[in-house]
Amino acid sequence: MKSILTCVVIFCSLVKPVAEKWKVDPALILAVMWVESRCQAKAKSKGNYGLMQVNEIWVKESRKRGERLRLRDLLELEKNVDVGTMILGECLTKAKGNLRRALVCYRGEKDWEYVRKVERAYFELKRKGVCLDSKVEKILWKNE
Numbered sequence: 001m002k003s004i005l006t007c008v009v010i011f012c013s014l015v016k017p018v019a020e021k022w023k024v025d026p027a028l029i030l031a032v033m034w035v036e037s038r039c040q041a042k043a044k045s046k047g048n049y050g051l052m053q054v055n056e057i058w059v060k061e062s063r064k065r066g067e068r069l070r071l072r073d074l075l076e077l078e079k080n081v082d083v084g085t086m087i088l089g090e091c092l093t094k095a096k097g098n099l100r101r102a103l104v105c106y107r108g109e110k111d112w113e114y115v116r117k118v119e120r121a122y123f124e125l126k127r128k129g130v131c132l133d134s135k136v137e138k139i140l141w142k143n144e
Contacts, residue, residue, distance in 0.1 A: 004030070004121055005128075007039035011051070011081075012131045018081050019131075022089035026131040028099075029085050031121035032106065035114065041077055049074035052084025055108070 008030055015033075019026040029052075036053035037043035047056045054074050062069035062083075073079040088106050095101035099122075103115045125131075 004034045004039075004124065005130075007034050008125065008130045011039060014077060014081055015085075016131055018078075018085045021082070022085045024085050024089045024092065025122075025126075027125035028118075028122050029081070029088065030130065031118050031125055032084070032088060032103075033081075034121050035117045041080075042075055044075075050080030050084070051077065052080055052088075054080055054084050054087065058083055058087065 011030065011033065012026065015026045015029045018024075019029055033039050033051045036048075037051050039051060041051055043050060043053065045053065048054065049056065049071070056071055056074070059069050059071050059074070069079070069083065074083070088102070091102040091105035092099075094105055099119065100115050103118050104110050107114050
């Protein structure tokens with residue numbers, strides 16, 4: 001994908017309802033998507049899948065919760081963003097809102113470079129006020 005702002009234009013409408021459902025800032029979801037997969041919907045890496053690089057362990061975890069998540073579901077846009085945002089929301093709750101601790105939780109390891117990348121992307125998106133309807137397109141065309 002060309003830029004994080006292109007990612008915003010493409011995926012903002014998908015992210016907004018999921019962000020509301022799980023009470024996670026849409027800009028944070030988009031920042032994680034950008035750093036994890038460069039917003040490539042079919043991305044796969046070391047047992048991680050889709051836009052948010054959800055680990056296959058969540059398929060087993062979903063069964064414990066009484067859900068029927070399948071591995072192929074992780075490559076479906078809506079399901080991937082929903083599950084990834086649920087995980088991110090749980091991490092934010094565990095970290096009592098501390099962004100760095102929540103990102104370490106989401107990543108599953110202390111990877112400070114990852115944390116810095118997501119924070120940079122997140123704060124850039126917050127500064128630009130992304131996912132606020134028509135303003136998104138204006139930002140994209142102004143900056144590219």
